[in-house]
Amino acid sequence: MSTLHTWEKVDAYLTERLIQQDSILDRVLANNKQADLPAIDVAPNQGKLLNLYARMIGAERILEIGTLGGYSTIWMARALPEHGKLITLELDPHHASVAGHNIALAGLSQKVEIRVGEALEQLEKLEEEGTAAFDLIFIDADKPNNPHYLQWALRFSRPGTVILADNIVRKGEVTNRHSTDPRVQGVRKFIDLLAEEPRITATAVQTVGVKGYDGFAMGIVKS
Numbered sequence: 001m002s003t004l005h006t007w008e009k010v011d012a013y014l015t016e017r018l019i020q021q022d023s024i025l026d027r028v029l030a031n032n033k034q035a036d037l038p039a040i041d042v043a044p045n046q047g048k049l050l051n052l053y054a055r056m057i058g059a060e061r062i063l064e065i066g067t068l069g070g071y072s073t074i075w076m077a078r079a080l081p082e083h084g085k086l087i088t089l090e091l092d093p094h095h096a097s098v099a100g101h102n103i104a105l106a107g108l109s110q111k112v113e114i115r116v117g118e119a120l121e122q123l124e125k126l127e128e129e130g131t132a133a134f135d136l137i138f139i140d141a142d143k144p145n146n147p148h149y150l151q152w153a154l155r156f157s158r159p160g161t162v163i164l165a166d167n168i169v170r171k172g173e174v175t176n177r178h179s180t181d182p183r184v185q186g187v188r189k190f191i192d193l194l195a196e197e198p199r200i201t202a203t204a205v206q207t208v209g210v211k212g213y214d215g216f217a218m219g220i221v222k223s
């Protein structure tokens with residue numbers, strides 16, 4: 001029988017076998033805990049998945065919406081070439097400050113820029129600045145805004161850009177069309193948009209593990 005306990009054991013096994021022990025990432029998670037950040041960062045094997053995706057597409061420019069303490073940021077930024085750039089958006093100045101410290105610890109400050117404030121405002125600013133298209137966009141902030149983040153992601157894309165979004169299953173609640181949870185409704189609108197938007201082709205998968213039962217969506221921009 002599958003239980004959270006089994007999922008945790010399997011995650012621990014896979015992580016122990018396939019993810020190298022990493023003192024910097026361990027310290028990042030310890031710093032986050034010490035600074036009272038919620039432990040809602042991606043799991044180690046999911047962080048590595050983000051890193052592999054970035055490497056598979058040779059990403060040079062990455063946009064992340066939702067930094068927290070920079071754990072996923074570091075996984076992705078490590079995949080960048082020397083001249084690569086990652087911009088990450090974070091509402092909470094405390095989270096951003098912890099992330100800044102962690103990113104410096106990982107030796108990635110040259111490649112990573114943290115922008116503090118409402119992501120929707122930061123995205124508008126990026127557009128005003130005429131930012132170049134991104135190769136990979138990771139949406140992982142407030143779920144009610146996911147449909148808006150997807151629209152922005154499409155604006156900052158080129159054919160071939162990969163768009164990922166985390167936490168789209170929400171313990172299965174995503175199928176509950178009557179849910180009163182704005183996060184569930186945000187994810188449902190996001191999935192609708194993915195289904196209807198002709199510029200992107202997408203899929204989504206359920207995941208289980210140390211972070212419980214959830215899932216992520218992934219699409220590639222066609223035109």
Ligand SMILES: C[S@@+](CC[C@H](N)C(=O)[O-])C[C@H]1O[C@@H](n2cnc3c(N)ncnc32)[C@H](O)[C@@H]1O
Pocket residue numbers: 040041042065066067068069070071072073089090091092095117118119120140141142
């Ligand atoms: C799930 S956490 C991000 C986890 C991170 N990507 C990781 O895996 O290490 C979501 C983050 O989004 C931030 N956030 C929430 N609403 C936001 C908004 N409107 N604009 C920007 N950031 C927001 C939260 O403060 C939080 O730090």
